[in-house]
Amino acid sequence: MIVFPVENHRNRxxxxxxxxxxxxRSGGLSIGINLFPDKKVCSFDCPYCEIFPFATTAQFDLETMKDELTRTVNNARHRAIPIQDICFSGNGEPTLSPHFEKALEAVRDIQKKTVPGAKLVAITCGAGLLRDEIFSCLQNAAVSYGLDVWLKLDAGDEAWYRVINRSAIPFDKLIAKIKEFVSVCPATLQTMLCSIGGALPSGVEDAAWNDLALELAKTGNVRQFQLYGKARPSAEDPFAEAAPASYLEKRAKTLEETLACGGVEVPVSIYT
Ligand code: SF4
Incomplete structure (x- = not known):
């Protein structure tokens, strides 16, 4: 069911x-594509995750998705609501879905025909980059028609990665793939800044993250750094807690200084 008027957030x-x-983050209407209507599927287990445990009998179906997307776009246009983007997000890591590549192709087709001005976005934790076919798919889409890949980069070192992302994927392996991807392809980098178990990232972690951000920015392929705070409830509250806005501002300023020292200019945005 497509619900208009649009709410601030959806029932996942x-x-x-x-x-x-x-x-x-889009600053307006974003149309989300959810490849996991039945249950959460992700290689990360972030304590701040907004997806509460759930299970439905709903199944992903490409034709249904195409119909729903077309109707949603038409509804928005009928109401003269500008569509900022169409975004692969949903209940988990979209690139883990066996339908991802076909769905991306279909969404691109509808976007091109109906709302060419809207951005096409894929939000990813980066796990899919470990598979060559997904790496190539994202790269081709980014280079050939401007798919904006929003890559998660919550941690600069393994210690914080284990706390904030709790993934079985080795940190070094994932970061190596992210570096490889950003060296050949434009991407937006997203970082969640919040406290976990009462602790914010350590100074060592902050420094490691800044160094990593600079290294990635030096490729010339980072479109933007998005630093965001915890704004919505998660199943493990209050284990993950919002950091003060002043903390996000301090981290953004430090990042800007690091980039400037490294001779790189990349926009840094904060979403509290
Ligand atoms: S990567 Fe996203 S979907 Fe996966 S656990 Fe973390 S916040 Fe949730």
Whole structure:
């Protein structure tokens, strides 16, 4: 079911494949594509994750997704609501879905025909980059028609990665793939800044993250750094807690200084 007017956020457990939301990061209407209507699928287990445990009998179906997307786009246009982007996000890591490549192709087709001005976005934790076919798929889409890949980069060192992402993927392996990807392909880097178990990242972690951010920025392929705070409830609250806005501002300033010292200019945005 497509719900208009658009709410600030959606009910993730309602089994929808397509959902319009007001996105703080897009600054307007974002149409989300959810490849996992039945349950959360992700290689990360972030304590701040907004997806509460759930299970439905809904199944992903490409034709249904195409119909819903077309109707949602038409509804928004009928109401003269500008669509900022169409975004692969949903209940987990989209690149883990066996339908990802076909769905991307279909969404691109609809976007090109109906809202060519809207951005196409894929939000990823980077796990898919470990598979050559997904690496190539994202790279080709980014280079050939401007898919904006929003890559998660929460941690600069293994210690914080284990706390904030809790993934079985080795940190070094994942970071090596992220570096490889950003060296050949434009990407937006997203970082969640919050406290976990009452602790913010250590000074050592901050420094490691800044160094990593600079190294990636030096490729010339980082479109933007997005630093975001915890704004919505998660299943493990209050284990993960929002950091003060002043902390996000301090981290953004330090990053800007690091980039400037390294002779690189990349926009840094904060979403509290
Ligand atoms: S990567 Fe995203 S979907 Fe996966 S656990 Fe973390 S916040 Fe949740």
């Amino acid at each position: 457990e309602d089994g929808s494949l397509v959902y319009p939301v007001h996105s703080r």
